Amino acid sequence: MATATAARTPRPRQPLSGRVSDRAFNRASVLLMSVAILAVAYPIYFIVIASVSDPNAVQNGQVLLAPSGFTLEGYERIFSDPTILRGFGNSVLYTALASTISVVLIVSGGYALSRRDLPGRRTITFLLVITLFFDGGMIPRYLVVKELGMLNTIWAMVIPAAVGVWNLLIARSFFDVTIPHELREAAQLDGASDFRFFFRIAVPLATSLIVLMAMIHVVANWNAFFDALIFLNDADKYPLQLVLRNILIQSDLSQLGATTGDIESYAQAQRVGELVKYGTIVVSTLPVIALIPFLQKHFTKGALLGAVKS
Amino acid sequence: MTAQLNTPDVPASSESPRGVPVTRSRTALRLRRVLRAWQLYVLLAPVLLYFAVFKYWPMYGVQIAFRDYNPSDGFSGSPWVGLAHFERFFSSFQFDLLLTNTLVLAVLNLLVVFPIPILLALLVNQLVSQRFRNVVQTVLYAPAFISTVIVVGIIYVFFSPRSGLVNHVISLVGGTPINFLAEPGWFRPLYIGSGVWQDAGFSMVIYLAALAGIDPSLHEAAKIDGASALQRIRHVDVPGILPVVSILFILAVGNLLNVGFEKALLLQTPLNMSTSQIIQTYVYQAGLQQAQFSYSAAIGLFNSLINLGLLLTFNWVARRFQQSSVI
Numbered sequence: 191m192a193t194a195t196a197a198r199t200p201r202p203r204q205p206l207s208g209r210v211s212d213r214a215f216n217r218a219s220v221l222l223m224s225v226a227i228l229a230v231a232y233p234i235y236f237i238v239i240a241s242v243s244d245p246n247a248v249q250n251g252q253v254l255l256a257p258s259g260f261t262l263e264g265y266e267r268i269f270s271d272p273t274i275l276r277g278f279g280n281s282v283l284y285t286a287l288a289s290t291i292s293v294v295l296i297v298s299g300g301y302a303l304s305r306r307d308l309p310g311r312r313t314i315t316f317l318l319v320i321t322l323f324f325d326g327g328m329i330p331r332y333l334v335v336k337e338l339g340m341l342n343t344i345w346a347m348v349i350p351a352a353v354g355v356w357n358l359l360i361a362r363s364f365f366d367v368t369i370p371h372e373l374r375e376a377a378q379l380d381g382a383s384d385f386r387f388f389f390r391i392a393v394p395l396a397t398s399l400i401v402l403m404a405m406i407h408v409v410a411n412w413n414a415f416f417d418a419l420i421f422l423n424d425a426d427k428y429p430l431q432l433v434l435r436n437i438l439i440q441s442d443l444s445q446l447g448a449t450t451g452d453i454e455s456y457a458q459a460q461r462v463g464e465l466v467k468y469g470t471i472v473v474s475t476l477p478v479i480a481l482i483p484f485l486q487k488h489f490t491k492g493a494l495l496g497a498v499k500s
Numbered sequence: 501m502t503a504q505l506n507t508p509d510v511p512a513s514s515e516s517p518r519g520v521p522v523t524r525s526r527t528a529l530r531l532r533r534v535l536r537a538w539q540l541y542v543l544l545a546p547v548l549l550y551f552a553v554f555k556y557w558p559m560y561g562v563q564i565a566f567r568d569y570n571p572s573d574g575f576s577g578s579p580w581v582g583l584a585h586f587e588r589f590f591s592s593f594q595f596d597l598l599l600t601n602t603l604v605l606a607v608l609n610l611l612v613v614f615p616i617p618i619l620l621a622l623l624v625n626q627l628v629s630q631r632f633r634n635v636v637q638t639v640l641y642a643p644a645f646i647s648t649v650i651v652v653g654i655i656y657v658f659f660s661p662r663s664g665l666v667n668h669v670i671s672l673v674g675g676t677p678i679n680f681l682a683e684p685g686w687f688r689p690l691y692i693g694s695g696v697w698q699d700a701g702f703s704m705v706i707y708l709a710a711l712a713g714i715d716p717s718l719h720e721a722a723k724i725d726g727a728s729a730l731q732r733i734r735h736v737d738v739p740g741i742l743p744v745v746s747i748l749f750i751l752a753v754g755n756l757l758n759v760g761f762e763k764a765l766l767l768q769t770p771l772n773m774s775t776s777q778i779i780q781t782y783v784y785q786a787g788l789q790q791a792q793f794s795y796s797a798a799i800g801l802f803n804s805l806i807n808l809g810l811l812l813t814f815n816w817v818a819r820r821f822q823q824s825s826v827i
Contacts, residue, residue, distance in 0.1 A: 215729040219623045220632065226620070227639045230697060233654055234642070236665065251668030299547030302540040309534045314544070318551060323754060324808055326558025327800030328780070329787045333564075333575075334557050353550050384539035413647030416762050420788055431649045438653030439766055467657060471650055478645045482638070485645075 241265070241468035245461050248468075264465030268473055271466075276426065277433035278474075281412060284429055288348035289407035295353050296403055300361025301392050305384075306371070315362075322355045332420055346421035347429070351414070357403060364399045365392060405485045409478050430474055438467055565798035578794075585798035594782065602778040602803075605688060605764070606756045612692050614752055617700045618745060621707035622733050637708070640701025651694055652766040656681065659690070682771035691767060695760070706748070707741055714740035746818050754811030757803050779803050 240248045244259030252258055268274055302308060303315060325331075331350070340346040369392055377387050393400075415431035422428060441463075534541075560575060565585055567578040589595060620640070627633045643651070658665050659680040667677040680686045714736065722732045761780030768776040779799060787796030 212729045216626065216628050219627055220629075222623065223627065223632070223636045227636060230643060230701065231639055233658065233697075237654065237657070249663040251665065251672075254665075295546050295550060298543040302544035302547075305537075305540055307533075308537055308540050308544075309530065314548070318547075321551065321555040321559075323811055324559070324804055325555060326560075326562045327797060327804055328783055329793055329797040329800055330558035330561030330564065330575075331554070332788060333561055333569075333793065334554065336571075337574075338553075349550075350554050352554075353547055358547065384537070384543075388539075388543060409645055413645075413649075415647065415649050416765075420784075431647055434647075434653060435649045435766065438649065439656055464663065467653070471653055471657075475646055475650055478647075479642065482642060482645060 237468050237471050241465065241472050245464045248464065261465070263462060264469035265473075267462055267466050268469045273425075273433055274430070274437075274470065274473075277428055277430040280427060281430040284344065284347040285408055285411040287344070288352065288411045289404055291348055292352045292357075292407045293400060293403045296357050296361050297393065297396060297400060298388070299353070300358050300399075301365050301388055301396075303358070303362045304365035304369075318355050318358065328420075335421060341421055342423045342427065344427070347418060350421075351417060357406065361399060361403065364396065368395060401484070405481055409481065409485075412478055434470055434474055437470055562797065562801055564794045565801045567794060569794040569797070581794075585795045586802065588795065589799050589802065594777075597774070598777060598779050598782055601775055602757055602780075605691065605775075605778060608688060609692050609695060610752055610756060613695050613699065614749065616696055617703035618707055618741070620700060620704045621711060621741075622737055624704065625708060625711045625737065626729050626733065637701070637705060641705055642701070643698045644702035646698065648760070648763050648766060651698055652763060655690055655694055655767070681767070681769050684772045684775040687767060687772045687775040691763060694763070703748075707744065710741045710744040711737055750811065750814050750818055753814045754807060756810055757807050 236253075239255075239257040240253055241264055242260055242262060243253045243257040244261060245264075247253050247258040303311060305311070308314075326334075335341060335346055335350055338345075340349065373391070374387055377391065382390070413431060415429070415435060418429050418432045419435075422432070564575055564578060566580060566582055568581050569575070569578045573579075624633055624636055627636070646654075659667070661667060661677055661679040661682075664680075666680070670677055678686070680690060718736045718740075719732055722736055727735065757779065761778060761784075764776055764778055765781050765784065768781060780803065783796045783800045783803070786792045786799070
């Protein structure tokens with residue numbers, strides 16, 4: 191897998207040259223990078239250990255390097271909470287549908303745009319790229335979605351953000367670079383139509399593009415919250431990120447146990463609430479973090495493709 | 501018409517259809533080529549429809565900034581009021597505050613967040629141990645996959661006045677706890693700091709990819725000539741990635757005022773409004789929460805126009821001094 195990381199320099203590995211200053215430089219970089227790694231990784235590590243620790247110990251600052259007073263109470267509460275579970279289910283549904291729509295549109299559109307014999311190709315590309323630099327803004331976009339009757343429906347979650355110009359350009363460059371024009375001309379001479387060539391040859395050759403696009407969109411859709419905030423009204427339809435916002439940022443713990451309303455259960459809810467906060471961060475981030483190893487294989491390749499000029 | 505379309509797709513003979521109509525006019529020839537490519541247009545149609553509906557229709561709808569929008573009359577039927585909304589915004593007491601907050605946050609953010617990944621990439625690229633390099637890369641770019649909501653949630657948890665880790669440390673060293681999210685002065689450091697934490701590694705990977713594209717023989721030659729690591733960074737790496745840097749910088753400037761306002765919205769509390777209220781969060785509140793569609797569309801348009809102006813200016817500058825430009 192390491193070889194797939196495009197960021198690796200083609201320079202052959204070799205022992206440090208004799209220069210003392212170079213060795214000192216390398217040591218300083220290693221030190222600096224170790225500090226950077228700690229600074230990035232520690233908050234994540236802390237969240238994980240805090241999610242299984244006694245909330246009182248966390249509150250008192252006793253949890254720093256290892257969990258204290260191990261408990262799974264937070265996770266039990268999370269996995270029995272109807273709001274969180276519904277949010278999780280909604281997010282899975284929106285993410286799957288939205289990502290499928292995006293990938294289909296981007297791959298087919300990107301292929302068509304990569305064809306140099308497409309009449310009007312330059313004009314169309316130009317019209318698409320303009321939207322990168324100027325758009326109508328939040329309010330007209332909202333009004334259009336409203337006009338289409340999509341407000342408070344699943345469609346508002348899967349269509350309005352479907353195609354990004356940047357991704358379309360990456361797909362275009364991908365086809366432009368990977369599919370030799372001679373191949374298409376040969377297929378054309380043999381009587382293959384554009385459809386046939388696209389489905390039988392271009393798509394099978396584009397698996398790495400498709401995987402890359404699928405992953406980019408799965409991550410983006412899973413993490414999106416703003417469209418849900420403005421387009422959805424029913425709490426039943428909220429994706430996980432919006433549920434999390436209410437729990438983490440607005441500290442809305444009303445869902446979490448305080449049903450009887452007496453002070454004791456309120457204090458209990460407050461206590462578990464802190465645990466739930468750490469736990470939800472872990473649970474909601476895990477699916478995306480699990481994708482990183484796969485993404486790493488495909489990402490840098492794609493990032494460079496976008497830069498290829500045609 | 502469709503019957504006509506199907507035929508030219510099987511040009512089995514040596515006379516290609518392109519060669520036949522020499523005597524026809526150019527428009528007829530062009531039409532023929534368009535018709536021949538109909539299957540490509542079918543593949544492209546969903547994307548074109550998407551852009552027409554979700555990009556160009558809102559662009560057309562921007563005219564409500566010059567009208568008093570009401571839903572029954574639609575975008576083009578609502579009464580024309582000219583620049584009234586702009587005048588109201590420019591003379592409102594919030595205008596100075598919004599513009600200052602937006603510009604300060606955007607410029608600080610650019611100055612801090614833009615150079616750090618470049619420095620990281622230059623250092624990581626020089627690391628000798630391949631395994632360590634891979635560890636650095638993987639760890640540093642992991643936070644890019646965490647959602648904005650979660651990042652802000654982590655901030656709330658860490659910087660909480662009573663239970664937060666940061667305040668524990670502050671009390672430990674004898675300071676007084678700070679209510680970070682209620683202090684207007686802490687909004688920008690939190691915003692920018694979390695931006696570095698989340699995005700530096702991801703951008704670093706892009707620069708590393710650019711560094712990997714530098715011809716290795718340049719480094720070899722420099723080494724033979726006795727150049728130190730720092731000298732090789734200065735004279736080989738930096739010039740090598742400069743085109744990528746300048747393109748990304750132009751794009752960043754063009755998006756200057758679009759500073760991730762979602763994070764600003766999430767970090768906003770009633771107590772830190774005096775620094776956290778920026779143009780985009782105000783558009784959201786005035787437009788969608790208070791339904792002043794035309795007024796907030798005007799503010800949004802003002803924001804977009806400044807962005808466009810900045811982009812064009814910097815693109816022009818870059819084009820003058822270098823060969824690389826975005827458009």
